[in-house]
Amino acid sequence: xxxxxxxxxxxxxxxxxxxxxxxxxxxxxxxxxxxxxxxxxxxxxxxxxxxxxxxxxxxxxxxxxxxxxxxxxxxxxxxxxxxxxxxxxxxxxxxxxxxxxxxxxxxxxxxxxxxxxxxxxxxxxxxxxxxxxxxxxxxxxxxxxxxxxxxxxxxxxxxxxxxxxxxxxxxxxxxxxxxxxxxxxxxxxxxxxxxxxxxxxxxxxxxxxxxxxxxxxxxxxxxxxxxxxxxxxxxxxxxxxxxxxxxxxxxxxxxxxxxxxxxxxxxxxxxxxxxxxxxxxxxxxxxxxxxxxxxxxxxxxxxxxxxxxxxxxxxxxxxxxxxxxxxxxxxxxxxxxxxxxxxxxxxxxxxxxxxxxxxxxxxxxxxxxxxxxxxxxxxxxxxxxxxxxxxxxxxxxxxxxxxxxxxxxxxxxxxxxxxxxxxxxxxxxxxxxxxxxxxxxxx
Amino acid sequence: xxxxxxxxxxxxxxxxxxxxxxxxxxxxxxxxxxxxxxxxxxxxxxxxxxxxxxxxxxxxxxxxxxxxxxxxxxxxxxxxxxxxxxxxxxxxxxxxxxxxxxxxxxxxxxxxxxxxxxxxxxxxxxxxxxxxxxxxxxxxxxxxxxxxxxxxxxxxxxxxxxxxxxxxxxxxxxxxxxxxxxxxxxxxxxxxxxxxxxxxxxxxxxxxxxxxxxxxxxxxxxxxxxxxxxxxxxxxxxxxxxxxxxxxxxxxxxxxxxxxxxxxxxxxxxxxxxxxxxxxxxxxxxxxxxxxxxxxxxxxxxxxxxxxxxxxxxxxxxxxxxxxxxxxxxxxxxxxxxxxxxxxxxxxxxxxxxxxxxxxxxxxxxxxxxxxxxxxxxxxxxxxxxxxxxxxxxxxxxxxxxxxxxxxxxxxxxxxxxxxxxxxxxxxxxxxxxxxxxxxxxx
Numbered sequence: 112x113x114x115x116x117x118x119x120x121x122x123x124x125x126x127x128x129x130x131x132x133x134x135x136x137x138x139x140x141x142x143x144x145x146x147x148x149x150x151x152x153x154x155x156x157x158x159x160x161x162x163x164x165x166x167x168x169x170x171x172x173x174x175x176x177x178x179x180x181x182x183x184x185x186x187x188x189x190x191x192x193x194x195x196x197x198x199x200x201x202x203x204x205x206x207x208x209x210x211x212x213x214x215x216x217x218x219x220x221x222x223x224x225x226x227x228x229x230x231x232x233x234x235x236x237x238x239x240x241x242x243x244x245x246x247x248x249x250x251x252x253x254x255x256x257x258x259x260x261x262x263x264x265x266x267x268x269x270x271x272x273x274x275x276x277x278x279x280x281x282x283x284x285x286x287x288x289x290x291x292x293x294x295x296x297x298x299x300x301x302x303x304x305x306x307x308x309x310x311x312x313x314x315x316x317x318x319x320x321x322x323x324x325x326x327x328x329x330x331x332x333x334x335x336x337x338x339x340x341x342x343x344x345x346x347x348x349x350x351x352x353x354x355x356x357x358x359x360x361x362x363x364x365x366x367x368x369x370x371x372x373x374x375x376x377x378x379x380x381x382x383x384x385x386x387x388x389x390x391x392x393x394x395x396x397x398x399x400x401x402x403x404x405x406x407x408x409x410x411x412x413x414x415x416x417x418x419x420x421x422x423x424x425x426x427x428x429x430x431x432x433x434x435x436x437x438x439x440x441x442x443x444x445x446x447x448x449x450x451x452x453x454x455x456x457x458x459x460x461x462x463x464x465x466x467x468x469x470x471x472x473x474x475x476x477x478x479x480x481x482x483x484x485x486x487x488x489x490x491x492x493x494x495x496x497x498x499x500x501x502x503x504x505x506x507x508x509x510x511x512x513x514x515x516x517x518x519x520x521x522x523x524x525x526x527x528x529x530x531x532x533x534x535x536x537x538x539x540x541x542x543x544x545x546x547x548x549x550x551x552x553x554x
Numbered sequence: 555x556x557x558x559x560x561x562x563x564x565x566x567x568x569x570x571x572x573x574x575x576x577x578x579x580x581x582x583x584x585x586x587x588x589x590x591x592x593x594x595x596x597x598x599x600x601x602x603x604x605x606x607x608x609x610x611x612x613x614x615x616x617x618x619x620x621x622x623x624x625x626x627x628x629x630x631x632x633x634x635x636x637x638x639x640x641x642x643x644x645x646x647x648x649x650x651x652x653x654x655x656x657x658x659x660x661x662x663x664x665x666x667x668x669x670x671x672x673x674x675x676x677x678x679x680x681x682x683x684x685x686x687x688x689x690x691x692x693x694x695x696x697x698x699x700x701x702x703x704x705x706x707x708x709x710x711x712x713x714x715x716x717x718x719x720x721x722x723x724x725x726x727x728x729x730x731x732x733x734x735x736x737x738x739x740x741x742x743x744x745x746x747x748x749x750x751x752x753x754x755x756x757x758x759x760x761x762x763x764x765x766x767x768x769x770x771x772x773x774x775x776x777x778x779x780x781x782x783x784x785x786x787x788x789x790x791x792x793x794x795x796x797x798x799x800x801x802x803x804x805x806x807x808x809x810x811x812x813x814x815x816x817x818x819x820x821x822x823x824x825x826x827x828x829x830x831x832x833x834x835x836x837x838x839x840x841x842x843x844x845x846x847x848x849x850x851x852x853x854x855x856x857x858x859x860x861x862x863x864x865x866x867x868x869x870x871x872x873x874x875x876x877x878x879x880x881x882x883x884x885x886x887x888x889x890x891x892x893x894x895x896x897x898x899x900x901x902x903x904x905x906x907x908x909x910x911x912x913x914x915x916x917x918x919x920x921x922x923x924x925x926x927x928x929x930x931x932x933x934x935x936x937x938x939x940x941x942x943x944x945x946x947x948x949x950x951x952x953x954x955x956x957x958x959x960x961x962x963x964x965x966x967x968x969x970x971x972x973x974x975x976x977x978x979x980x981x982x983x984x985x986x987x988x989x990x991x992x993x994x995x996x997x
Contacts, residue, residue, distance in 0.1 A: 112790065112793065112794065112797075114828050115789075115790055115793050115826040115827065115828070116790060118821065118825060118826050118828070119786055119789075119820070119821050119825075119826055122697045122821040122825060123821070125697060126697055144787060145786060145787040145790055146787055146790075146791065147787075147790055151790075207673055209670070209672075209673055211665055211669065214665070215661075215662060215665045215666075218658075218661050218662075218665075219658055219661075219662065222654055222657070222658045222661075223658075226654065227652070227982075229652075229843070229845060230650055230652055230843040230844070230845050231844075231845060232844045232845055233845055254565050254568065254569055266709040266713070266847065266871035266872065266873075267869050267871055269868050269869055269871070270709070270713065270871055273716060277744045277745070277746075281746050293867075294867050297867045298867070298868075301720045301864070301865060302720070303720075303724050303746050343562055343588060344587060344588040344589055344590075346558075346562075347555065347558055347559060347588055347589075347590055347594075348589065350555065350558050351555065354555075377562070378561065378562050378565040378566070382561060382562075382565060383558040383561050383562055384558065385557050385558070385561070400672070400673040400874075401673070401674075401675045401869075402672060402673050402674060402675055402676055402873065402874035402875070403873050403874075403875065404709065404869070404870070404871050404872060404873050405873075421744070422744060424736075424737050424740045424741070425712050425741075426710050426712055426844075426847070427847070428709035428710055428712075428713055428847050428871060429709070429847060429873075430709075430845060430846050430847050430848075430872075430873065430876055431845035431846075432845070432846065432876070433873055433875070433876065539670075
């Protein structure tokens with residue numbers, strides 16, 4: 112306890128709140144005043160004395176020393192403790208192309224045009240103009256008919272999942288795909304809900320395995336990590352499951368549907384469901400950059416109303432500056448152009464990576480599994496190595512890559528052994544060349 | 555069920571996935587293929603037929619009509635449904651001064667200097683340079699000795715509270731000030747934890763009323779809404795409570811400590827506690843703008859380590875663009891200048907509002923209660939009106955203001971009746987003049 116009092120008086124001396132030569136209160140007065148014991152005050156004064164912050168004059172009392180008021184120094188690290196990883200990253204976390212010059216121009220215009228208006232707290236669902244622009248985009252790109260009033264913008268899908276837990280309730284059983292994006296189940300666990308894994312067959316989640324689950328979290332447009340696209344027949348079966356009980360929900364995560372390289376995508380589950388039990392989610396992490404933290408969800412009418420009644424005290428988590436910039440980026444047509452450019456860019460890149468794999472010395476032992484969609488595909492390796500050994504071997508070659516098995520919580524489906532997940536979206540041009548060279552050298 | 559199938563085929567026709575004059579599969583084939591009943595397929599085909607999307611040729615089958623491929627239109631609202639409020643806002647939600655030109659310059663520089671580096675996902679605790687700059691700021695302004703490795707940046711304090719629930723656990727009893735910032739208890743409730751209200755005396759929370767609480771959420775530097783500053787004696791008592799049991803925590807919300815208009819502030823609870831059981835929180839909402847969603851917390855060593863082990867899968871919620879901009883704003887000294895300018899600006903504004911109140915015709919019935927700190931003070935009104943009537947009366951006069959009683963969940967302390975909370979920070983110059991006029995006309 113004396114330590115806290117000592118710290119307080121020392122801070123007061125260093126900050127000048129207690130001036131040099133000022134008399135300190137007597138020990139007795141301080142005890143009474145602070146309601147602390149005599150031992151506490153004596154301990155504090157004696158430590159201050161021994162460190163030279165105060166001096167004692169016999170029978171008069173204690174006085175503040177004229178210490179040099181050097182501000183306490185912050186703990187300084189010139190370098191972050193985490194060393195950068197220089198591996199070829201095939202996990203999809205690398206940099207992407209970004210429309211810097213347009214973005215910079217829009218940022219400047221937003222500041223100039225809007226001024227103080229930018230400083231007002233935003234509507235808790237997000238900027239109206241951005242929600243409108245997203246609704247228009249969803250119509251054009253996904254054939255969805257969405258009211259901007261049903262859109263909610265948030266700082267990343269992690270955040271939105273947490274909001275959904277609060278909205279749908281912790282008393283429900285959640286289900287997510289197995290294998291699946293590992294974060295999803297971690298977030299549900301941290302949010303205090305039970306979440307089971309649902310195994311997949313070649314069409315998507317196996318409905319008989321849903322057991323008592325009430326909330327099903329899926330990515331039917333392009334499953335991560337298998338790349339599976341859920342066909343219409345399974346989608347209809349899923350709707351049948353959804354409608355069979357009153358309190359069931361589907362969370363449809365449409366995270367990279369913009370990057371389909373052939374034919375039109377199937378309509379979303381959200382569009383197929385006239386009963387308002389599908390929650391649609393998407394993000395700008397894949398289409399713009401993972402470091403721009405803007406995601407959104409479309410809540411069906413009743414759920415949106417419930418949000419307004421129960422959770423409207425939450426502030427929107429995305430800065431108004433960036434929401435205005437993104438709204439203009441969308442409504443002025445830059446986003447559409449950007450996606451089209453990125454689609455071409457990724458298609459070329461995809462073909463180069465596919466060619467490099469197919470023409471490498473080990474090609475006969477590699478099978479490519481893909482569905483012309485999204486930013487990753489699978490390579491099945493004919494090998495006696497275990498999945499861990501395979502990943503370690505590649506790691507020694509400075510290739511950072513994950514296997515399908517690493518996305519399993521439970522037992523691994525046999526057809527999913529020895530499958531590497533190739534996410535080529537984060538490679539720089541230089542890294543792509545390095546990868547091509549490395550693949551040629553494989554023995 | 556037929557409705558979902560109908561929606562899907564219609565979407566395929568409108569998107570061109572099904573071409574004009576293309577033959578549709580026979581009903582029987584579709585039933586088998588999609589594993590749905592004959593009634594479902596018949597219902598879907600008959601609705602498509604009646605709406606002219608397909609035509610039937612007897613004994614041959616169904617064909618896609620050459621419908622005009624008008625994209626479905628998004629639901630359009632030119633105006634957000636929420637009407638803007640034109641009242642004089644004394645609740646603190648108005649616009650504030652913002653260093654637009656410096657910010658704009660830094661934004662541009664960040665884009666030019668960093669380029670693709672900006673697109674990389676950030677460390678989940680936030681940008682290293684920003685954490686460093688915050689540590690330096692906390693030392694200079696609060697005399698705190700903080701390691702940037704213990705700082706965690708998030709998109710607003712709402713978000714950070716939710717993270718703390720996940721970190722400290724839902725099995726604990728939380729306690730918050732009564733009266734207090736009403737959002738805090740709502741967030742704890744939505745996060746699934748029990749939170750009690752702790753009544754205040756003239757020094758802060760009453761420790762005997764903490765009952766079985768293990769996590770105490772307080773704002774000792776400047777309590778909202780009463781304006782109370784917790785003196786050293788109560789702080790020491792709080793530390794005594796904190797240390798008495800191994801699993802107790804204090805969350806110290808230091809939300810507007812930058813705006814103290816006389817003398818030095820007391821050291822933070824975080825600084826007084828050598829045992830690492832105080833979590834420090836602050837935000838840039840008050841010092842920059844509420845629409846910039848950047849807050850941070852300082853986690854003591856053990857808790858930070860627990861975050862790294864249990865919750866490091868979470869992505870940082872603040873955009874890298876704005877973190878870089880803010881980091882430069884701080885490290886280049888702009889923040890310090892801005893705060894000093896704002897402090898002067900608010901001091902002048904505060905004095906004008908105080909003068910206007912003290913010189914109005916009803917001044918004899920008004921008592922000002924304040925502690926020279928923060929962006930709000932209290933006015934006690936000598937009136938026979940109830941608090942609700944008082945608030946309604948002012949609302950008719952187009953003054954948006956809240957009473958202390960509106961921040962109570964339980965029974966109201968007698969000395970807190972008829973207290974208006976005057977938050978002058980959001981008034982524009984014009985609104986301030988309007989307020990002065992209105993006060994002169996009071997009868």
